[in-house]
Amino acid sequence: MLTHRHATPSAPSRAVVLGAGFIGGAAADALAGAGVAVERLGRRDVDLLAEGAGDALAARLRADDALVVVAAEAPCKNGAMLERNIRMMNAVVAALKARPVEHVVYVSSDAVYADFDGPLTEVSCAEPGSLHGVMHLARERMLLDEGGAPVGILRPTLVYGAADPHNGYGPNRFRRLAAEGREIVLFGEGEERRDHVLVDDLGELVRRMVMHRSTGVLNGATGEVHSFRAIAEMVAGQVASPPAIKGSPRSGAMPHNGYRPFDPAATYRAFPDFRYTRLADGLALTHSRAAATA
Numbered sequence: 595m596l597t598h599r600h601a602t603p604s605a606p607s608r609a610v611v612l613g614a615g616f617i618g619g620a621a622a623d624a625l626a627g628a629g630v631a632v633e634r635l636g637r638r639d640v641d642l643l644a645e646g647a648g649d650a651l652a653a654r655l656r657a658d659d660a661l662v663v664v665a666a667e668a669p670c671k672n673g674a675m676l677e678r679n680i681r682m683m684n685a686v687v688a689a690l691k692a693r694p695v696e697h698v699v700y701v702s703s704d705a706v707y708a709d710f711d712g713p714l715t716e717v718s719c720a721e722p723g724s725l726h727g728v729m730h731l732a733r734e735r736m737l738l739d740e741g742g743a744p745v746g747i748l749r750p751t752l753v754y755g756a757a758d759p760h761n762g763y764g765p766n767r768f769r770r771l772a773a774e775g776r777e778i779v780l781f782g783e784g785e786e787r788r789d790h791v792l793v794d795d796l797g798e799l800v801r802r803m804v805m806h807r808s809t810g811v812l813n814g815a816t817g818e819v820h821s822f823r824a825i826a827e828m829v830a831g832q833v834a835s836p837p838a839i840k841g842s843p844r845s846g847a848m849p850h851n852g853y854r855p856f857d858p859a860a861t862y863r864a865f866p867d868f869r870y871t872r873l874a875d876g877l878a879l880t881h882s883r884a885a886a887t888a
Contacts, residue, residue, distance in 0.1 A: 595716050596808040596864040599697075599744060603805035605630045606660040606696060612640070612651070612686070613665030616757055617701055617750070620797030621662055628801055637665075643681055648688025655693040660804045663737070664701045669760075670729040683733040687740045697807045698743045699800055702730040704751045704813060709850050713857040716749075716811045746803045748796065750814030751856060754876065755793030756883035764822060765790060765877060768829040769884060772837050778830065783841040784823030786852045789815045792876035802865050815856035816870040828874060832881045 611622040614634035626632045633654070640651050642665060655661065663686055667675050690698070705727030708719045722728045730749075737745050754765035761767050763781065771778050796814050803812070823839065830836040861868060871879070 595860050596746065596803070596806075596810045596812050598806035598808050598864070600805070600807045603802070606804060606807075607631065607658040608633060608656065609660045609662060609804055610635060610655060610695075611662045611664065613663065615664070616755065616759055617753060617793055617796055618662065618664035619757065620755070620793045621664065621701070621800035622797075624794075624797035624801035625804060628805070630801075630804070642685045643678060647682075647685035648692065651685060651689035652692040655689060655695055657694060657696065659695040660697045660699070660807070661690075661695045661743075662699045662701070662800055662804065666729070666733075668703075668726065670726040672725065676725050676729050679729045680732060680736075683736050687736055690741045690743060694742050696743065697746070697804065698737060698741055699746045699748065699803050699808075700734060700737055701796070701800065702734055702747050702749045703727065704749050704815065704854075704856070706731040706734070706749060709854070713817070713855040714813065714815075715857045716813055716860050744807060744809045746808040747811045748799055748803065748814050749811060750791055750796050751789045751854070752791070753793050753796060754790050754880060756880045756887070758793070764788075765825055765829060765880070768826050769877075769880060772829050772833045773884065775833075775835060775837060777838040777840060778826045780822055780826060780839065780841050782844045782848065784826060784839075785821055786848055786850075787819040787821050788850075788854055789817070789819050789856050790825070790873055790876075791816055792871045792879070794879075795870050798868070799861070799865075802868065808864070812860060812864060813856055813858070814861075815858055816873070817856055817858035818873065819853070819855050820873055825873070825877075828877050829881075832878065
């Protein structure tokens with residue numbers, strides 16, 4: 595749950611977005627669109643794995659900054675990636691110790707939660723079943739224990755959008771395959787039901803957390819679940835020549851037992867006028883944006 599340190603939203607003197615790629619870029623755009631001065635820092639600006647990264651980041655921070663931390667090697671798939679992600683956060687923590695800021699927002703992941711039969715909430719058991727979840731939970735703890743600043747944590751579920759760099763299974767890959775006229779191959783029959791959130795919505799949630807200097811935890815999830823087959827059919831219906839959609843044998847167990855719902859009530863308590871973008875609308879928006887830049 596979130597606690598707003600500023601009941602009335604107010605812009606910080608500056609927001610520094612560390613890792614201004616897909617999700618970070620959406621957050622930076624939302625903040626800039628609200629008139630906030632934004633400093634976007636990518637790897638070329640501050641390499642968090644380089645020697646002296648903490649000092650390099652500290653030199654760019656000011657006491658009245660809001661720092662949005664998105665930078666990560668993700669998804670974290672092995673021990674080497676886990677170690678690098680911890681090193682990156684060590685650099686952030688070192689910078690915060692040297693140059694404390696007003697507020698920190700960390701973009702984490704729903705992977706920190708253990709599987710559960712019912713809808714997940716912000717107080718669900720944080721017991722990761724993957725290295726990706728372990729990485730994010732450890733980084734959350736590092737900021738909370740060592741960062742020295744009030745911290746708000748956003749834990750998004752599966753994210754989609756036109757600028758996604760990972761081509762992950764789901765809306766992002768399906769859209770690219772459909773645009774190329776290639777068949778969409780599902781894992782199994784695509785019967786898993788998952789929650790997908792538009793990247794713009796996450797950017798808006800980060801903006802609101804910054805403006806309220808919110809602390810605590812908030813999940814970024816719509817509360818709706820759709821099967822991957824249903825998503826593939828929605829995506830295929832957006833192109834002139836819909837591609838074939840077919841199943842394939844699974845090579846392992848179905849992730850999360852095939853069902854991972856969320857209760858978004860905490861989002862609406864924190865931000866009563868906020869509404870998540872419905873999946874069909876978000877897919878249509880993503881398709882139009884991708885077509886415009888093709």
